[in-house]
Amino acid sequence: MGNKKMFQVSTLQTLMLGYSRAVISVEELLTHGDTGLGTFANVDGEMILLDGICYRAMQNGDIKEAESERGVPFSVVSSMTEDISASENVSADFGLIDSMDRLKTVLNNKIIDLSGRNSMCMARIEGEFERVFARSVSACENDHTDLNMILKKNQRVFAFEKIKGILVCVCFPDYMDGINAAGWHVHFISEDRKYGGHVLDVVMKSGKGIISKIDSLEITLPDDPVFDAYSLKQVSEEEVKAAEQGSGV
Numbered sequence: 001m002g003n004k005k006m007f008q009v010s011t012l013q014t015l016m017l018g019y020s021r022a023v024i025s026v027e028e029l030l031t032h033g034d035t036g037l038g039t040f041a042n043v044d045g046e047m048i049l050l051d052g053i054c055y056r057a058m059q060n061g062d063i064k065e066a067e068s069e070r071g072v073p074f075s076v077v078s079s080m081t082e083d084i085s086a087s088e089n090v091s092a093d094f095g096l097i098d099s100m101d102r103l104k105t106v107l108n109n110k111i112i113d114l115s116g117r118n119s120m121c122m123a124r125i126e127g128e129f130e131r132v133f134a135r136s137v138s139a140c141e142n143d144h145t146d147l148n149m150i151l152k153k154n155q156r157v158f159a160f161e162k163i164k165g166i167l168v169c170v171c172f173p174d175y176m177d178g179i180n181a182a183g184w185h186v187h188f189i190s191e192d193r194k195y196g197g198h199v200l201d202v203v204m205k206s207g208k209g210i211i212s213k214i215d216s217l218e219i220t221l222p223d224d225p226v227f228d229a230y231s232l233k234q235v236s237e238e239e240v241k242a243a244e245q246g247s248g249v
Contacts, residue, residue: 004214006120007032008076010222012180013232015039015074016239018144022071023222026054029072032218035124037168037187038075040066043150044139046198048168048189049077050124055189057196059138061158063189073222076170076180078122078214090114094127094207103202104184107169107211116213120176123169127207132160132188134197144226147243157200164191167199167207179219181240200245 009023022041029036034052039045046057047066054066090113097103111121137155168187172180189196221227 004078004212005216005218006076006078006122006214008180008217008219009038009072010074011178011219011232012074012240013178014222014227014230016147016243017230017232018146019222019227019230020073020140020143020145021222021224021226022073024072024220025068026066026070026072027068029075029077030054033077033079035080035122035168036075036077037170037185038072041071041073042139042141042143043073043137043147043154046136046187046196047072047075048187048196049075050166050168050189055193055196057136057187057189057198059136059154059156061134061136061156061160061195061197063194063196078212080122080124080210080212089213090211092209092211094125094204094209096206097202097204099203100186100199100201103186103204107171107184110211111171114211114213118173118175120173120214120217121171121211122214123167123171123209123211125167125169125207125209127165127167127204129160129163129165130203130205132163132165132199133201134158134160134188134199136197148239151243158197160188160190160195163195165189165196166191167202167209177237177240181244185244
């Protein structure tokens, strides 16, 4: 078994409760992995990290390559190897996937194939999509506004129709809820790298992917007196669900 590592910037509780200041830069983040997702300082867009390039989905779903100096308050990245024969990887072909719930069910079944029920996992799926329902968000002026309030005020939702692209999917086990979101978190970027965002729902006609089981986690926390003034608590399941599904509060 290989020793694949997940690198995470800050924790979900920290972001949910309103700490959205930069912890590290995009440039530093890219030294820790080539695939992942997250957001940017003041929650200014959704992050898709793919093939060693960091992209920012803006509020309207358009994609720009993120500047190396742009700040990152929360992200999770790893290195996705092309060696699909490695014991921590499984390749997967996907038929028709008619909803996000169905996608998560299929991915969970693949985790069982990896004996990864209590491990972190990352997946990259290249597919042809009938529809991708997604969101992104513009920056909040106050970097201490809780995440669901930012989403309620600043997010926009949009649909991409009949499009080819890539899903970047990250899964944390239930016992790590709060450090990150338990279950699958999915971002999308189009094949031409023009469109993307945080995926709310999806209809995929077919796809091919690789899923990696990850057995170690490194977390870098904010080096800021303000962070230590926070009263970090367990964010409720309802709050996390509201953020994941794009409903805010």
